[in-house]
Amino acid sequence: DSCQTCFAQRKLQKNGGETKSVISIEGNIASGKTTCLEYFAKTTNLEVLEEPVAKWRNIRGHNPLGLMYQDSARWGITLQTYIQLTMLERHTRSSRSPMRMMERSIHSAKYIFVENLYRSGKMPEVDYAVLTEWFNWIVENIDIxxxxxxxxxxxxxxxxxxxxxxxxxxxKLIPMEYLEAIHHLHEEWLIQQNSFPVPAPVLVIKADNDLPKIIQQYEENRTRILTPFN
Ligand code: DCP
Structure with a gap:
């Protein structure tokens, strides 16, 4: 469709004619993203990029992820600044393969997690403004x-x-309400599509099912997933 053509053209211009397809796997915490990546890593020759969670748990001996869960008002900006950097590094890393599958993206880091901290009153407006300025600069100047x-x-x-x-x-500190808030933000962004820009077409997988049923859906959608330009 025209929207997809526009994405493809913009990308070609930015990459000086080189095409690389990027698939991002999105979903709530513990929705099964890693399992999805592992499945496609085993059954295709895609380049698979897992989330840099290990980095978020250890930067020069500090654990910003743990700190954020202990006191999100104090450490939210610290964690999210670092996440934005590590996701940017993932998006811009040079590719070995023409097709790449990523766990989450810089887009969901901003539209889901930063947004949640801000909306729940845990992130001061000034922190949100700083991260947003960084994010907007990245969107305008770097191919993500x-x-x-x-x-x-x-x-x-x-x-x-x-x-x-x-x-x-x-x-261990995550309450049900946190998962509910993250769920609603995903729904607004990817299903209702009325909160923030959706950077690509969305394929929905019903991931409440048990693993064999989820894998069956991956198989049914294999062609669509692996040929995003078609
Ligand atoms: N996280 C965060 N802010 C972000 C991205 C993630 O606070 N911008 C947190 C939420 C989780 C941890 O990082 O505590 C990892 O989250 P993910 O949902 O991205 O990864 P999972 O490993 O939980 O995914 P899955 O179980 O679906 O494989």
Whole structure:
């Protein structure tokens, strides 16, 4: 469609004629993004970029992710500034393969997580303004384009159960309300599409199902996922 053509043209201009397709996997915390990436890594020759969570848990011996969950009003800006940098590094890293699959994107970092901190009153307006200025500058000057968004759509309850099961130390503090807020922001952004720019067409996967059913959906949508320009 015309919108997709426009994305593709802009990207070609920015990359000096080189095409690289980028698929970003989006969804709530513990919605199954890593499993999705692992599945496609095993069954295709895509380049797969997992989220730099290890970096967020250890920067020169500090753990900004843990600090954010302990006191988000104090440490939200610290974590999100670092996340914005690490996601930018992922988007701009030179590619070995013509097609890349990423866990989340700089877009969801801003439109979901920074937005949530701000809306819930945990991030002062000045912090939000600084991050937004950085983000806007990046959007205008650097190619962070995405060609397809795969949205792993879950209920917050499913994520809560999966979160309890995996037991990541920092995430023990996450209450159900937090997952609900993150869920609603995803829905506004990717389904209602009335909050922020959606950088690419969205393919929805029903990710509440058990793993075999989810894998079946990946198989059914394989062609669509792997040929985002078609
Ligand atoms: N996080 C955050 N701000 C962001 C991105 C992530 O605070 N901009 C936090 C939320 C989680 C942790 O980082 O505590 C990792 O979140 P993800 O949902 O991105 O990754 P998961 O490993 O939880 O995903 P999945 O279980 O779907 O593979």
């Amino acid at each position: 384009s995405v060609d397809l968004i795969v949205y792993l759509r879950t209920s917050p309850e499913t994520c809560y159960k999966r979160l309890k099961k995996r037991c990541r130390e920092e995430e």
